[in-house]
Amino acid sequence: MPARILIIEDNSANLELIEYLLKAAGYQTLAATDGARGVQVAREQRPDLVLCDLQMPVLNGYEVLEQLRAHPLTRLIPVLAVTAFSMPGDRAKVIEAGFDGYLSKPIEPEQFVRQVEQYLPGNMIRSPTKG
Numbered sequence: 297m298p299a300r301i302l303i304i305e306d307n308s309a310n311l312e313l314i315e316y317l318l319k320a321a322g323y324q325t326l327a328a329t330d331g332a333r334g335v336q337v338a339r340e341q342r343p344d345l346v347l348c349d350l351q352m353p354v355l356n357g358y359e360v361l362e363q364l365r366a367h368p369l370t371r372l373i374p375v376l377a378v379t380a381f382s383m384p385g386d387r388a389k390v391i392e393a394g395f396d397g398y399l400s401k402p403i404e405p406e407q408f409v410r411q412v413e414q415y416l417p418g419n420m421i422r423s424p425t426k427g
């Protein structure tokens with residue numbers, strides 16, 4: 297069964313690109329354009345993986361992660377940070393905060409799906425070269 301992936305991203309161009317790439321690779325997507333809604337969708341839909349932008353109004357990515365980890369229904373879902381910041385040390389900071397992984401913007405269409413698939417269980421991967 298292909299993974300259901302929730303994308304929490306306030307930039308509509310990035311959101312559309314990520315949804316497009318994941319759907320084209322055979323995955324089901326769920327989307328939220330702010331952190332509060334993202335937390336709500338995660339509780340209602342229990343996605344297999346969450347991709348979360350860090351820079352968002354209302355709830356930023358760190359706050360979203362905190363709320364997901366604090367709730368029994370979403371506590372174990374892997375969450376990847378997707379961020380435009382790519383300063384030395386950012387990756388360590390994101391991992392230290394408790395994210396399972398880190399993907400940097402700009403999104404590289406050629407590699408993006410493969411990067412995401414590294415965080416999925418083998419039986420949920422669609423790409424023929426994996427799983």
Ligand code: MN
Pocket residue numbers: 305306307349350351352
């Ligand atoms: Mn943003």
